[in-house]
Structure formats: structure tokens, C-alpha cells
Amino acid sequence: MAGVSARPWTRPHDWAEVVLGAVLALSPIWMDTDNAAMWTMIVLGALIAVDGLVSLARPGLIYGEGLQVVLGALAFISPWVMTYTGLTGAAWTSWIVGGLTVLVGAAALPVANSVHRTAGQH
Template identity: 35%
Template sequence: MDKFAWQDGVAFVAGLVALLAPKLWGDDAGEQPLMVLGALLALAGLYALLGAAGPSAWTATAFALLIFVSPWAFGFAGADAAAWTAWIVGAVATIVGVWGATQARGRTPAAT
């Protein structure tokens, strides 16, 4: 890994927020989808941070987009805390993920 990609750090932190936030609300609204998708996003970000051969930047972006649409898909759009957490975390991670994936696409691999 030749350069630290801050976008991977954002994906990791966003995944942790989605994973841990339902425990802070004290209700069950959106708990399962946010915890599962948050864990997947955090793992994708962690693999990218560690430089491991794992999911691409587009994979983390797909998990972020799934978090964004999860309030409608899983029916918790009426639960304010859960829905706003999903929308904010999903939107930020999706925007940063698309930005990072398009930048990574233009880079040429370093010669070894």
C-alpha cells in the first residue's frame, strides 16, 4: 500500500457508527439491518485500511448505499433516530466511497 486513503477510514468509522448507534437509542427500530450493514461496511473499510486483498472501494460504497435505503426497505423510516442515522451515515459514506472509487480508478499501480 503506497498511500493511506482517508476514504477507507471514513467507511470504517461510518460502519462503526451504524453498528453501534442502535444500542444508544434504546429502542429496536432498525437495529438488525443497521447492525448487519454497519458491520459489513466497517469490515470493508478495515480491509481497505489494512491493505488486504479484500473488497474493492465499490463494495464499501454498495454497503453504504444499502444503509441509506434501509429505512425504506426495512420499514423504519418513521423512527426518527434510526432513519436519520441511516440516511446521514449512508449518504456520507456513499459520497466519499464514490469519490474514492473514481480516484482509485484513475491511479496506475506502482511498479514493484
């Protein structure tokens, strides 16, 4: 597992993060939002996608998955914090994408740790 996972641009967890971030960032195009919801979704989505791209390019970096979990948690709580729970589509998108981002990040932690340890042995 570590040999395949150590190659750049091959880890499915990180590709999922890129897709989830892109969906969150672009979703204000097709759903109703207010200013706070729109910018929260764009910024958090872009940060999630960029973190995924960095993790894809540099699979030995261990911080990426931890950051992914934090960003996913922020996306999940953002409808309450930024008060857009009344915007059903935007709120549910944030909750679903945030929850999936946390799950994918948590699932990727063992893979990233393995890659990090293997990279340190070379």
C-alpha cells in the same frame, strides 16, 4: 498521490468508512430501534467497517470502494425497505451514514484505481 495512497493504513477515505460503519453498527445502543432496524444497522454497519479495514490493509484491491458504494446505498434505503422510517433517529442515522458512505466511496474510486494501476506496474 499514488505513492502515499499505496501504503497500508494511510488512506483517509477508508478510515472514514471504518468510522461511518462503526457509528451505524453501534447507534442502536443510544437510540430507539425495533428489531428490524437494530439488526439492519448492526449488520450493514459492521460490513461497512470491515470493508474499510480490508481496504486499509490492502489498498491495491479495487473492489472495496465499489462495495462501499453498494453498502452505503443499502444503508440509505434500509429505513424504507425494513420499514423503520417511523423511528426518526434510526432512520436519519441510516440516511446520513448511507449517504456519506456512498459519497466517500465515490470519492475514493479514483484513488483506488490509481493505486491499483501503480501496483500492477511493479
